[in-house]
Structures are given as C-alpha cells and as structure tokens.
C-alpha cells in the first residue's frame with residue numbers, strides 16, 4: 001500500500017507541505033485536513049484595515065488541490081500510539097507520518113477581561129476574515145479626533161513586525177481621513193522588529209500621530225474592560241475610541257491535544273525533520289512550531305513546509321533526511337509605496353534552528369524614496385508568488 005501522510009491545517013504551512021510531498025513522491029497518499037472552504041491570508045490584511053485593499057484579495061480557495069485528498073473536517077484528537085487522527089464527524093484516519101500545521105490560537109485566558117465576547121468589541125484581527133472587517137468598520141465609523149489603541153503582546157507571537165505595520169497603516173488612514181486622531185501602541189516589550197526603520201518612518205510620515213509606550217514605561221496591558229473600551233496597564237488606564245487588542249498566543253488546539261505542545265504552549269521540534277520532540281512520527285510546522293530563531297511568518301511557514309516535506313518523504317522510504325537551510329523575509333508596508341524588510345537565513349545548530357551570522361539584515365536606515373518604493377513592490381510580488389505557489 002502507499003505510505004499515508006496526513007497533513008492537518010491548510011494554511012501557508014500545511015497547504016505548502018501537502019503539495020510539496022506530492023511533488024517529491026507521487027506514490028505517497030497525501031491527505032490534507034482543513035475545515036474551512038476559503039483560506040483568508042493575514043499578510044496584507046493590514047492594508048484591508050486601512051481601506052487600501054478589499055478582503056477578496058486575501059481570499060483563496062482549495063479547488064486546485066486535485067492530487068491531494070482534501071477532507072473538509074476539523075481534526076479533534078490524535079492517538080499517537082495507534083497513529084490515528086479523529087475528525088469532528090467521529091471518523092478516524094490512520095497515518096504513517098502526521099504533519100500538524102494548525103497555526104495559532106489566541107489565548108482568551110491570558111488577559112483578564114479579554115475573552116471571545118470581548119474580541120467582538122475590541123477586535124484582535126490577528127486571524128484574517130471577520131475580525132479584519134470588524135476593525136476596519138470600526139475605523140471607518142470612528143469620528144475624527146478619536147484615540148485608537150493597539151496593544152501588542154510579548155514574544156513569541158505570530159508575525160513580529162505585524163503590529164507595527166498595522167500601526168503604520170492605521171496612521172496612514174488617520175492622517176488622510178481623520179487627521180485630528182491619534183494612535184497609541186501599548187507594548188509588552190521594550191524592543192520590536194525593524195524598530196529603527198519603523199520609528200524613522202513614523203517621524204517622517206506621521207509626526208506626533210503615533211505614540212509607542214514600551215514595557216518599561218508601563219506599556220504592558222494587564223486587564224481590559226470591553227464595556228468601557230478601557231485598557232489597564234501597570235502605570236494606569238487608557239480609554240480608547242477603538243481598541244485593537246492582540247493577545248498572547250499559543251499553538252492551535254489540536255497541537256495541545258496531540259501532546260506535541262510543551263508548557264510554553266508551542267511545539268518543540270527537531271530542526272532537521274520538524275518531528276516533534278514530544279511525540280514520534282508527528283511533525284509540526286509553521287506558527288505552531290518553535291525551535292529557535294525563526295520568526296512566525298508565512299514565508300517561514302512555507303520554507304519549513306518544504307523542508308519538512310523533504311524529510312518526511314525521505315523517512316517514509318527509510319532514507320536519511322538532509323539538514324535544510326531556510327530563508328525568511330518579512331516585508332512591512334509603512335505607507336502605500338513605502339516598504340521595509342528584514343531577512344534571515346537559518347540552519348540546524350545545537351538542536352535548534354539558528355540564524356546564520358551575517359547572512360540576513362534589514363533595509364538600509366537611510367535610503368531614497370525609490371528604495372522604499374521598490375520594497376513595497378517586492379512585497380506585492382512576494383505575496384502574489386507565494387499565494388500562487390500554495391493555492392494557485
């Protein structure tokens with residue numbers, strides 16, 4: 001019989017992995033388990049918030065997965081010993097190797113006052129779709145002069161530069177449509193990704209509009225009250241016209257129930273094969289995995305997916321997996337036609353995915369507008385290329 005590989009989760013990680021497995025070995029039986037009919041991509045969803053793009057540009061379907069068996073169900077349990085996955089309709093499926101790629105769950109138990117009901121008033125918009133539209137509509141409805149507050153979590157979380165790209169694009173919207181308004185970032189950190197580039201751009205494009213409050217100045221939000229849209233910090237409380245609360249996160253629930261997540265909530269993996277450190281024959285890729293310096297991005301998820309597929313294709317044929325080299329690049333838009341980026345190269349070292357010294361870097365701090373414009377165009381090209389590779 002054909003060796004059967006199951007992939008749970010059809011995001012940038014899982015969908016990429018299922019396709020790569022089939023390309024590497026046509027004789028593998030590859031099944032992708034994903035309950036949603038559409039995939040809503042987060043990259044560029046901040047542009048939707050700012051009214052620069054429609055949600056349809058973020059929406060992808062699974063109708064071109066003809067050589068992968070697609071099951072439109074949610075995986076609810078994994079029996080690692082018997083190597084079976086149970087689906088939400090009660091059926092169960094066996095595997096030789098299982099790849100889990102469920103992305104993140106928002107932790108609704110981590111911030112007092114912030115639960116699923118609160119997220120309908122203070123959207124996180126950290127999963128694209130209804131939450132993105134809710135926050136966009138709140139911004140559209142807000143009177144000029146309102147205070148928008150964005151709260152950013154401590155590391156690690158999905159998309160390290162994402163909150164700051166979001167702050168930039170909301171600032172662009174406020175500057176052009178509601179110029180008496182203000183944006184405050186309450187941050188649980190004292191430093192963030194591409195910080196010098198973002199701060200220089202904010203000074204240039206949005207002087208006085210964005211206030212960043214770091215951890216050491218009382219930026220960490222300790223409690224929220226959705227009824228009054230109040231965010232409480234160690235240094236006092238802030239009342240918002242709009243509150244965008246990005247809460248702490250952890251690996252998607254199925255990773256917890258499969259026993260591949262540790263006490264941090266994330267899934268430790270072997271950096272060569274992405275096999276779980278906690279359960280044999282289960283691999284974890286994308287945002288759910290943690291194993292060193294690689295950030296949680298769609299670019300990383302796709303790179304990990306291909307490396308994991310190569311390892312799984314080797315393991316099921318009893319060949320030795322080859323240590324991978326992985327690349328990540330994260331683009332951020334600070335304004336239309338103004339892009340910045342950070343890139344890194346990663347390889348297994350001392351049991352982790354370690355950054356290769358001197359191989360990455362960020363956009364130059366001083367650069368003419370033409371460089372920022374080019375990077376904004378590269379960002380668009382990257383999104384078109386990756387979504388075409390994964391879903392096209």
Ligand code: FAD
Nearest residue numbers: 009011012013042043075102103159286287296297298299
């Ligand atoms: P996901 O994309 O979340 O996919 C997980 C999938 O698994 C989902 O389809 C879900 O339905 C499915 N699933 C979950 N549980 C189950 C289950 N039990 N059974 C079956 N299926 C299940 N990254 C970049 O590289 N560049 C960017 O510019 C960028 N911008 C971003 C901006 C924002 C605002 C945000 C929030 C993120 C951004 N990211 C960006 C990060 C990127 O979106 C994530 O890193 C990426 O989506 C991770 O892919 P994933 O496949 O691990 O998870």
